Amino acid sequence: EQAPGNKIQRPETKEISVQSKNIRCLTSSLLSRTLRPVEPLSSEVVVDAQCGSAVLRGAHVFAPGIVASPKFMKTGDLVSVFSDLEGKCTRAATSFQGKRVFVGNGVAQMDRFSLFCTDKPAKGIGVRMVEPLYQSPSFDGVLPSLAFLQNLPSVVVGHVLGPRPGERILDMCAAPGGKTSHIAALMGDQGEVVALDRIRNKIDRIRENAQMLHLRSITAYCFNSTQAVSSDPAHTEGPPFPPESFDRVLLDAPCSGLGQRPNMGTTWGLKEICSYQPLQRKLFHAAVRLLKKGGVLVYSTCTVTLAENEEQVAWALETFPCLTLQPQEPHIGAEGMLGAGLSPEQLRLLQRFSPELSWEQTGTTALSRRADSDTIGFFIAKFLKG
Numbered sequence: 001e002q003a004p005g006n007k008i009q010r011p012e013t014k015e016i017s018v019q020s021k022n023i024r025c026l027t028s029s030l031l032s033r034t035l036r037p038v039e040p041l042s043s044e045v046v047v048d049a050q051c052g053s054a055v056l057r058g059a060h061v062f063a064p065g066i067v068a069s070p071k072f073m074k075t076g077d078l079v080s081v082f083s084d085l086e087g088k089c090t091r092a093a094t095s096f097q098g099k100r101v102f103v104g105n106g107v108a109q110m111d112r113f114s115l116f117c118t119d120k121p122a123k124g125i126g127v128r129m130v131e132p133l134y135q136s137p138s139f140d141g142v143l144p145s146l147a148f149l150q151n152l153p154s155v156v157v158g159h160v161l162g163p164r165p166g167e168r169i170l171d172m173c174a175a176p177g178g179k180t181s182h183i184a185a186l187m188g189d190q191g192e193v194v195a196l197d198r199i200r201n202k203i204d205r206i207r208e209n210a211q212m213l214h215l216r217s218i219t220a221y222c223f224n225s226t227q228a229v230s231s232d233p234a235h236t237e238g239p240p241f242p243p244e245s246f247d248r249v250l251l252d253a254p255c256s257g258l259g260q261r262p263n264m265g266t267t268w269g270l271k272e273i274c275s276y277q278p279l280q281r282k283l284f285h286a287a288v289r290l291l292k293k294g295g296v297l298v299y300s301t302c303t304v305t306l307a308e309n310e311e312q313v314a315w316a317l318e319t320f321p322c323l324t325l326q327p328q329e330p331h332i333g334a335e336g337m338l339g340a341g342l343s344p345e346q347l348r349l350l351q352r353f354s355p356e357l358s359w360e361q362t363g364t365t366a367l368s369r370r371a372d373s374d375t376i377g378f379f380i381a382k383f384l385k386g
């Protein structure tokens with residue numbers, strides 16, 4: 001937060017891991033730990049909070065994110081970029097003194113007229129960041145056919161699912177296909193990975209990523225996974241599928257996403273945050289039906305609430321007596337959180353990654369070595385269907 005005297009609040013760092021067909025093991029490189037000594041300039045561009053968070057994650061400023069710019073801004077001007085935390089800056093304003101955070105300096109790629117005074121909304125890079133607050137180099141186009149960048153807990157999910165060559169796997173909520181491609185890579189591209197997502201244009205992303213990584217075992221369909229169970233046992237080509245069609249199912253559920261970081265603001269209310277639990281349960285019903293007996297189901301979210309994590313596990317164990325919780329490998333996160341009625345043994349089988357435990361806060365050597373202490377917020381549960 002911009003405090004009096006131009007002191008700059010330090011936004012959080014992020015953790016990045018790389019997966020690929022050739023790099024099978026879990027790898028992680030911490031690229032953005034160092035806060036650079038960047039001083040704000042007098043010329044200021046204001047962006048919305050979503051755009052500001054993207055800049056902290058290593059992006060340039062794209063034109064649709066810009067809400068205010070200096071009155072006479074020209075292409076090539078050096079500008080400071082501030083993020084409007086509360087969405088209070090008026091569009092096309094020339095300055096803003098509300099609650100804002102400095103995210104770095106850059107060079108304007110457009111003049112003010114192209115941003116705000118044309119009929120069509122501006123597209124493309126608006127400010128190229130030359131001095132972002134954190135050193136987070138872009139991985140766009142780096143080893144595109146070999147690597148797919150994911151957060152550390154997302155990489156853990158693929159290993160916990162434990163797919164084997166020749167198996168048939170269902171990824172129920174797959175776009176943009178990070179975990180799908182990891183699963184296919186872990187199987188040596190032998191077998192079948194069915195990727196479903198409800199949003200049509202996101203399916204193209206899964207297909208593009210699979211093609212770029214030369215993974216032929218992935219088939220992607222646009223489909224609502226709550227309806228992915230067919231009553232017709234003869235229908236095996238594409239969704240819906242007959243019950244017990246898959247050896248393993250990944251339910252990387254749509255969630256409130258409160259574990260995503262850095263994140264400088266959300267416009268969601270309690271109603272929207274609470275809307276995910278029922279949807280996740282509908283998806284869970286389909287997941288259990290589609291899984292073969294003896295098969296593995298992994299449930300994961302990138303959020304931190306009890307309702308979408310431990311409470312879902314407690315509900316699933318009660319609703320589906322055929323399910324038992326399983327140990328996870330690797331287990332580098334913390335255990336599950338108290339409060340949902342799960343026993344200490346059950347909590348120990350769950351894996352929670354907690355963004356609130358930053359390295360600076362933990363202080364003690366033991367804690368600061370823990371892998372869950374500086375990742376995005378994430379949750380993983382593994383079940384066996386008996």
Ligand SMILES: C[S@@+](CC[C@H](N)C(=O)[O-])C[C@H]1O[C@@H](n2cnc3c(N)ncnc32)[C@H](O)[C@@H]1O
Nearest residue numbers: 173174175176177178179197198224225252254
């Ligand atoms: C957490 S994201 C998935 C991320 C993905 N597994 C990855 O690793 O790249 C959740 C996805 O669920 C999709 N989704 C939401 N409701 C769905 C439904 N009923 N059926 C299928 N997909 C759904 C969303 O479009 C979104 O892409």
